[in-house]
Amino acid sequence: MIRYEKLDGPFGRSVYGLDLADGIPDGKFQRLTKALYDHRVLVLKNQACSVDQYLKFGRLWGTPIQHVVHTSRTPDYPDLLSVGNLPDKDDVSRNSAAFWHTDQAYEADVATATMLYARKVPSIGGETRIVDTKAAYDDLDSSIKKNIENLMAVHFYGSTSGRDGERKTRELTDSQAARVPPVLHPLVRPHTITGEQALYAVAGTAFAIDGMKEGESNSLIATLKAHCLQDKYLYAHKYEVGDIAIWDTQMTLHCATPIGAPKNPDSERLLWRISVRGKPAIYQ
Numbered sequence: 260m261i262r263y264e265k266l267d268g269p270f271g272r273s274v275y276g277l278d279l280a281d282g283i284p285d286g287k288f289q290r291l292t293k294a295l296y297d298h299r300v301l302v303l304k305n306q307a308c309s310v311d312q313y314l315k316f317g318r319l320w321g322t323p324i325q326h327v328v329h330t331s332r333t334p335d336y337p338d339l340l341s342v343g344n345l346p347d348k349d350d351v352s353r354n355s356a357a358f359w360h361t362d363q364a365y366e367a368d369v370a371t372a373t374m375l376y377a378r379k380v381p382s383i384g385g386e387t388r389i390v391d392t393k394a395a396y397d398d399l400d401s402s403i404k405k406n407i408e409n410l411m412a413v414h415f416y417g418s419t420s421g422r423d424g425e426r427k428t429r430e431l432t433d434s435q436a437a438r439v440p441p442v443l444h445p446l447v448r449p450h451t452i453t454g455e456q457a458l459y460a461v462a463g464t465a466f467a468i469d470g471m472k473e474g475e476s477n478s479l480i481a482t483l484k485a486h487c488l489q490d491k492y493l494y495a496h497k498y499e500v501g502d503i504a505i506w507d508t509q510m511t512l513h514c515a516t517p518i519g520a521p522k523n524p525d526s527e528r529l530l531w532r533i534s535v536r537g538k539p540a541i542y543q
């Protein structure tokens with residue numbers, strides 16, 4: 260029996276009674292996708308599955324993305340990124356997600372879901388903060404909705420390095436940068452499954468509005484970002500070992516809590532990340 264419980268925040272559900280090691284029949288998976296699209300974030304509790312079982316689950320949601328930064332990939336598993344603060348990570352790698360963004364918004368074919376499987380969690384810190392950009396959009400005045408409905412934002416990787424006091428992301432090599440030229444995405448983007456509208460990627464990789472003067476464009480992006488980051492739209496997930504947190508990257512922004520190098524096993528953080536693009540196979 261699968262049980263959904265409200266998370267300790269304005270949105271999201273924890274999910275009990277599902278064991279990925281057993282696989283998931285289509286009917287159960289369809290209900291899980293519906294729960295994600297209704298609630299933005301699901302946390303599957305008490306998982307103890309293998310890498311292969313986790314990847315099989317990830318592929319139900321779409322096509323895994325191999326990150327442009329090759330060094331983040333896990334040996335033998337290019338679809339899996341190891342995230343955290345283990346000694347193989349320098350400060351930039353430890354904190355490469357410690358700025359507000361949504362995944363792969365710097366590519367034409369964006370991420371549609373991201374999941375993190377908690378393997379080691381620090382007793383203090385290590386949260387992922389997530390905001391609901393559909394709720395933030397729904398709350399905008401109708402006049403603002405009208406003004407922004409047809410605007411396109413220009414995105415590229417690392418564009419916000421250091422902006423708003425946020426940490427710098429890793430600079431790409433020339434060949435990596437050549438793979439991810441600037442792209443346009445609607446500022447108000449309909450969800451590819453539900454058709455519902457949300458503010459899309461108004462932080463992180465957005466650095467201009469197409470056809471708008473720089474000052475006006477920067478001001479609009481900053482205003483929409485600040486609107487989304489209000490506490491009433493924010494959930495911070497404190498992981499337990501065995502959690503698989505999955506969020507709808509089309510209707511959220513997220514930001515990792517900055518973390519230092521581990522001082523002892525109690526301060527180690529390791530999560531396995533899968534991000535996918537496209538639709539779940541059951542919707543194709």
Ligand SMILES: [Fe+2]
Pocket residue numbers: 356360361362513
């Ligand atoms: Fe991310």
